[in-house]
Amino acid sequence: MSDLSVAAEELPPVAPALTVSSTDVAVEMVDVNKWYGEFHVLRDINLKVMRGERIVICGPSGSGKSTLIRCVNRLEEHQKGQIVVDGKELTNDLRKIDEVRREVGMVFQHFNLFPHLTILENCTLAPINVRKMPKREAEDIAMHYLNRVKIPEQANKYPGQLSGGQQQRVAIARSLCMNPRVMLFDEPTSALDPEMIKEVLDVMVGLALEGMTMICVTHEMGFARQVANRVIFMDGGQIIEQNDPVSFFTNPQHERTKLFLSQILH
Amino acid sequence: MNKPGSAFVRDSLLPARAPPPNSVGIVGWMRQNLFSTPLNSVMTVVILVFIVWAVTPFFRFTLVNAVWTGEDRQACATATGACWAYVKAYLPQFIYGRYPIGERWRVDVVFWTLVVGLIPMLIPRAPYKRLNALFLLTVFPVIAYILLTGGHHQFSGRWIPNSWMSPSPLRFAVEYALVSAAVFGVSTLFSWMSGRPITGSWRTLGFILGAFAIVLALVSLDFGLVPVETANWGGLLVTLVVAITGMVASLPLGILLALGRRSNMPVVKLASTIFIEVWRGVPLITVLFMASVMLPLFLPDGVTFDKLLRALIGVALFNAAYMAETIRGGLQAIPRGQYEGAQALGLGYWQMMRMIVLPQSLRISVPGIVGSFISLFKDTTLVIIIGLYDFLGQIQASANDAKWASPVTGLTGYIFAAMVFWAFCFSMSRYAAYTERRLDRGRR
Numbered sequence: 001m002s003d004l005s006v007a008a009e010e011l012p013p014v015a016p017a018l019t020v021s022s023t024d025v026a027v028e029m030v031d032v033n034k035w036y037g038e039f040h041v042l043r044d045i046n047l048k049v050m051r052g053e054r055i056v057i058c059g060p061s062g063s064g065k066s067t068l069i070r071c072v073n074r075l076e077e078h079q080k081g082q083i084v085v086d087g088k089e090l091t092n093d094l095r096k097i098d099e100v101r102r103e104v105g106m107v108f109q110h111f112n113l114f115p116h117l118t119i120l121e122n123c124t125l126a127p128i129n130v131r132k133m134p135k136r137e138a139e140d141i142a143m144h145y146l147n148r149v150k151i152p153e154q155a156n157k158y159p160g161q162l163s164g165g166q167q168q169r170v171a172i173a174r175s176l177c178m179n180p181r182v183m184l185f186d187e188p189t190s191a192l193d194p195e196m197i198k199e200v201l202d203v204m205v206g207l208a209l210e211g212m213t214m215i216c217v218t219h220e221m222g223f224a225r226q227v228a229n230r231v232i233f234m235d236g237g238q239i240i241e242q243n244d245p246v247s248f249f250t251n252p253q254h255e256r257t258k259l260f261l262s263q264i265l266h
Numbered sequence: 267m268n269k270p271g272s273a274f275v276r277d278s279l280l281p282a283r284a285p286p287p288n289s290v291g292i293v294g295w296m297r298q299n300l301f302s303t304p305l306n307s308v309m310t311v312v313i314l315v316f317i318v319w320a321v322t323p324f325f326r327f328t329l330v331n332a333v334w335t336g337e338d339r340q341a342c343a344t345a346t347g348a349c350w351a352y353v354k355a356y357l358p359q360f361i362y363g364r365y366p367i368g369e370r371w372r373v374d375v376v377f378w379t380l381v382v383g384l385i386p387m388l389i390p391r392a393p394y395k396r397l398n399a400l401f402l403l404t405v406f407p408v409i410a411y412i413l414l415t416g417g418h419h420q421f422s423g424r425w426i427p428n429s430w431m432s433p434s435p436l437r438f439a440v441e442y443a444l445v446s447a448a449v450f451g452v453s454t455l456f457s458w459m460s461g462r463p464i465t466g467s468w469r470t471l472g473f474i475l476g477a478f479a480i481v482l483a484l485v486s487l488d489f490g491l492v493p494v495e496t497a498n499w500g501g502l503l504v505t506l507v508v509a510i511t512g513m514v515a516s517l518p519l520g521i522l523l524a525l526g527r528r529s530n531m532p533v534v535k536l537a538s539t540i541f542i543e544v545w546r547g548v549p550l551i552t553v554l555f556m557a558s559v560m561l562p563l564f565l566p567d568g569v570t571f572d573k574l575l576r577a578l579i580g581v582a583l584f585n586a587a588y589m590a591e592t593i594r595g596g597l598q599a600i601p602r603g604q605y606e607g608a609q610a611l612g613l614g615y616w617q618m619m620r621m622i623v624l625p626q627s628l629r630i631s632v633p634g635i636v637g638s639f640i641s642l643f644k645d646t647t648l649v650i651i652i653g654l655y656d657f658l659g660q661i662q663a664s665a666n667d668a669k670w671a672s673p674v675t676g677l678t679g680y681i682f683a684a685m686v687f688w689a690f691c692f693s694m695s696r697y698a699a700y701t702e703r704r705l706d707r708g709r710r
Contacts, residue, residue: 075606102612112607116625125621126611178611 020229024051025084026182026213027072032081034067041067042078043237049182054214056224056245059234060260065217068234069184072215073104086181102130105175109187111167113159113174119146120155123174131178138177145173149203165196172203183207185216221265225249233257328681342672349678352670360660360682363500369492372413373503379406380510388697390704403514408481414507416493419485435486442482446475496574500655502686504574508581508646508656513639515582520589524597525619527590538590545587550648553580558652577649585642592638596631597623629705636698640691658683 027049034042041064049055057065070076071083074090074097083090085100113122123142127133133141146152149169151162159167168188175183185204189197201223208214208227218224224231224245231248233241233256241254249265252258288294301307331347342349353360362370383402386392411417422434426441450471457467499507526538545553557580558573565571600623608618628635650659661679664670 073610075609098612098614101610104610106610108603108607108610110603112603112610114604114607114622114626116629126613129617129621130612174611 020053021051025049026051026053026086027215028082028084029068029071030082030084032068032071032078032083034071034076034078034080041237042071045081045239047232047239049213049215051181051213052211053229054208054212054227055216055230055232056228057215057217057232057234058219058221058224058260059240063234064237065234066186067237069106069186069215069217072182072184073101073106075106102178103181104184105178105180105182106184107168107171107175107186107188109190111159111164111171111191113167113171115159118156118158119151119162119170122159122170123177126174127177142173142177145176146170148176148206149173150199163196164192165199168192168196168200169203172200172207176207182213182215185214185218187217187219189218189220219264221249233260235260327677339668339670339672339675342670342674345672345674347674348681349670349672349674352664352672352675352678353682355670356661356664359501359664360657361502363503363655363660364498365494365500365503366492366498369494372491372494376410376413377506379409404477408484411485412489413491414494414499414503415496416489416491417485418488418491418493421482421486442479446479449475496572499574501660502657504649504654505643505646505657507574508578508649509643511578512581512585512642512646515578516585516589516638516642517635519582519586520593521624523586523590524593527594528597542587542590545584546591548584550581550584550645551651553584554648554652556580573652574654577652577654581642581646581649585638588638589635592634593627593631595634596627596629599630600627632698632702632705636694640694643691643694644687657686 025048027047029045029047032042032045033040045068047055047068057068059065067076071078071090072085078090086103088096088100090097090100113119114125117125120139120142123146124135124138127138127141128135131138143152143155146155149172151166151169151173154162154166154170159170162170172188188204189200192200197220201220204214204216204223205227214227216223216228228245230242231245232239233248233252233254235256241248241252241257243253248257249261252261288297300310326347328348331345333342333345333347333349333351336342336349336351341351358367358370362373365373380402383398383406387395387398387402392398420435421438426437430437450468453467453471523538523542526534527542529535529538554577557576561571561576604622604626605618608622613621646656647658649656650662655663661683665676665679
C-alpha cells in the first residue's frame with residue numbers, strides 16, 4: 001500500500017480539470033437515506049458527480065461506501081431521498097431501473113463473471129440481449145475491449161481458467177462493451193493477490209485518462225492521488241470529508257479522517 | 267561420496283525399472299482393494315460366498331431350468347424355472363395392451379418416430395438441436411396424439427346456444443376466437459397498467475393462440491383412422507405415455523414453481539408454496555384416486571374427462587411439485603454475485619434467469635432431476651389403482667389367464683417386469699452420469 005502511494009506521488013496527477021463538465025451532471029444524490037431493517041446505513045448523503053469526474057470513496061469497513069455506490073444502479077434500494085442517474089430518477093419503476101443499469105457499468109470485488117460462459121460470451125451477452133446488437137458486431141466490440149485490457153488471447157477460455165487479475169480485467173471489459181456513461185468500481189482490487197493489483201489499476205488509470213466518469217470504492221490511495229478529482233471519506237454512513245486529492249492527503253481536516261489516513265498510509 | 271558434506275554428481279542416469287509384480291495388474295488391484303487387511307480379506311471371502319449363494323439360484327431359475335418354448339400351460343406345468351414361453355406368447359399384449367391388433371402399426375410408428383427424434387437429441391455432437399427439440403415438443407406430440415387416438419376429435423361449443431349457430435365445430439371456432447380476443451384484451455389491460463410495451467407480448471400471445479388453433483384444427487381433422495379409446499390402451503404403451511408426458515410437463519412446471527417460490531412477489535410466492543406443499547403432502551395413489559373417482563363428482567353433468575388424461579394431469583402436477591423442490595435446491599446454490607452481475611448489465615428478470623441462473627443451477631440439479639424422473643417412471647405402475655393397465659398391470663392380469671396358469675407363471679412375469687423397468691431406469695441413470703461428466707468439463 002505504502003509503496004504504491006509513494007510511486008503515485010512521483011507521477012503527476014492526471015486530472016486536468018478541463019475534461020470535467022461543469023454543467024452536465026452524471027449522478028446526483030439528494031438527502032439519500034437507507035436502512036437495513038433498523039440499522040441506518042446511509043445518512044443524508046448529498047453527492048453530485050459531474051460528467052467526466054473521477055470520484056474515489058474511501059473509509060473503514062462498514063462505513064456504507066459499498067452500499068452507496070450500489071444504490072447508484074439500484075442493486076440496493078434507498079428509502080428516502082432522490083437519486084438521479086443520467087437524468088433518470090431511480091424509483092420503483094422497473095423500466096427506469098433497467099434503463100439506468102444499461103448506462104451504468106459496474107465492476108465487483110469478486111468479479112461476478114459467468115462461469116458457464118466463455119470470456120467472449122461474457123462480454124457479448126449483454127450487448128446482444130440488452131442492446132439487441134448483431135452477434136458479429138458485439139464480438140468485434142468485445143475483442144476491441146479485450147485487446148484494451150490486454151487479454152484478447154483468452155477470449156475462448158472460461159473464467160475459471162484465468163487468474164484473478166485477468167478475471168477482473170475481463171469484468172471491466174464486459175462492462176465497457178455496453179458503452180456505459182458511468183462506471184462504478186466496488187473495491188475492484190481487494191480480492192486480488194498483490195502482484196495482480198497493478199494490472200487492474202493500470203486499466204482503470206487508462207480509463208480515467210479517456211475521461212470516463214468513474215466512482216470508485218477503493219483502498220488504493222496511490223490510485224486516488226493519481227486520477228481522482230475528488231476523494232470522499234465516509235464513516236458511519238455519512239460523508240465526513242471530501243476534497244481534491246492533494247488537499248485530502250496532505251491536509252485532512254476532520255479528526256476521523258486523520259486517524260484513518262494515519263492507519264492506512266503508515 | 268564418503269566425505270561428509272561433499273558434492274555429488276550423478277555420472278550415469280538411472281533407467282526406469284518395472285514395479286514389483288504384486289503391486290500392479292490384477293494381483294496388485296486385488297491386494298489393494300480386496301485383501302489389504304486381514305479384516306478386509308475375511309469380508310471379501312464372506313461376501314463372495316454370499317453372492318454365489320444368492321445369485322446361483324437366480325440364474326438356475328431364469329436360465330438353466332427355464333422353459334423357452336411351448337404353446338400353453340402344459341409346457342410350464344411342471345417347470346422349476348422361468349416360463350419364458352409365456353412371456354413370448356404375451357409380449358404383444360405387454361406392449362400394446364388391448365390396442366386393436368390391426369391398428370398396432372400406429373403405436374409402432376409413434377414409438378419409432380420418438381426414437382428417431384430422441385437419439386440425435388441425446389448425442390451432444392449431433393447438429394440442429396434447436397430444430398430437433400422443436401420437433402419433439404411440438405410436432406411429435408400432435409402426431410402421437412392423432413395416431414394413437416385416431417384424431418378426428420369432435421369439438422363442440424359449450425356456451426353459444428344451439429339455435430344461434432347450428433354446426434357445433436363452427437360454434438367451437440367462434441368460441442375459441444372470442445376467448446382469444448378476451449385474452450388479448452386482458453393482457454393489453456395488464457401491459458397498460460404495468461407500463462410495459464404492448465407490442466412484444468401481443469406478438470407472443472398471437473403466436474401461441476394461433477399455434478394452438480392450428481393444433482386444434484389438426485386434431486379435429488379426419489385422417490380416416492379408426493378411433494381407439496384410451497380404455498383399450500395398455501402395457502408398455504401406457505407406461506411410456508404416462509412417464510414421458512409426466513417428465514415433459516413436470517420439468518417446465520417445476521422450474522416455474524421453483525422460481526415462483528423464490529420470487530419477491532408475495533402473492534406468487536405464496537401461491538407457489540401452497541401448490542408445492544399441497545401436492546407433496548398427498549400420496550400419488552390419493553391423487554390418482556381423486557382424479558379418477560372424485561373429480562367426476564365435482565364436474566357439471568355432461569362434462570367428461572378421459573380417464574387416462576386425468577391420470578396424466580395428476581401425475582404431471584404431482585411430479586411438478588417434487589421437481590420444483592429439486593430445482594429450488596439448485597437455485598439456492600447460485601451465489602448472489604451472479605444475480606448482481608446480470609442485473610448490473612441491465613438484463614431483465616427472465617433474461618437473467620434464462621441465460622445466467624438456470625443454466626448453472628440446472629447443471630447442479632441434474633442428479634436430483636434424474637432421480638425424480640426415475641421415481642416417476644416407477645410410479646406409473648400406480649395407475650393400476652384407477653383401472654388403467656400399464657406394463658406391470660398387464661403382466662399381472664395375464665398371469666391369471668387359465669391358458670398359461672402354472673406355479674411359475676406369476677414369478678416369471680414379475681421377473682420380466684423387473685428386468686424391463688431396471689433397463690429403462692438404469693439407462694436413464696447412466697445417461698445422466700454421462701451428462702454430468704460432460705457438463706463438468708465445460709466448468710473446470
